[in-house]
Amino acid sequence: MNNTVLSICGLLAAFVVLCGWSLSDALSAPPSVSQVSPHGGHLIESVPVQGLVAPGGGLSYLRIVDRADGSKIFRSPLFATRSVDMRASEDSQSLGVTWIAFDKRTQGFTLSIPQWRPDWRNIFFSNTPYEVVPNG
Template sequence: MKKAVFVAFGIALLALFGIGTSLYSTLQAPASVSVVSPMGGYVIESVRVTGLLAPLGGVAYLRIIDRKTPSTVYRTPLFASQHIDFSKTSEDSRYLDAIVWVRFDKQAQRFSIGMPQWRTDWRNRFISNTPFEAGGNG
């Protein structure tokens, strides 16, 4: 009986270690696309999620880095990578329209997500570090 408990505990520890390692790799992953915002104050990066957190792929998040203080990084919640479209990136003194469906309020430091069929995901609590509101049609 003690051996079974010990084995179960070991398996649980290995699983937690694997998920923790995958999360660290996801947060430190290189960007698949990186652009500088129109006013030059931010770097907008698209990061695809792979590994244990997304074995089938197909999801990504945006990482927005303040160029004045590069240690200041804002991460969106996960979304389908098919929605990455930098063609309409724009910026004014308050808002940074990072991609077509995502707006970043620079003053409130908050994302607005308007993607079609966007759904919340349990992984967002580990990946997104910035408040957000989702008002898409999903």
């Protein structure tokens, strides 16, 4: 009985470590698209998510990096990779790409992606507040 419990605990611990490692890899993954914002103060990156945290692939998140302070990194919730056009826009209050805006003051995202669906994995990926504006 004790050996069975220890084996199950060992397997669970290994699974948790593997998931944590996979999540860490996804959060530091290289972007598929990276561009400097129109005003030059930020990097706007689309980062695909693969591996154990997204076995089927097809998901990405937007990563905004403050070029003046590289430790300021903001991640959006997950979205279907094909649903976002990476044409950047920026004004004094916000920056972003088609369907996703980042408010510089509140440091939060607004998503208006058609048929966007919440995903439980967003608690691990998005490190900012976000709101969803229904669009389709």
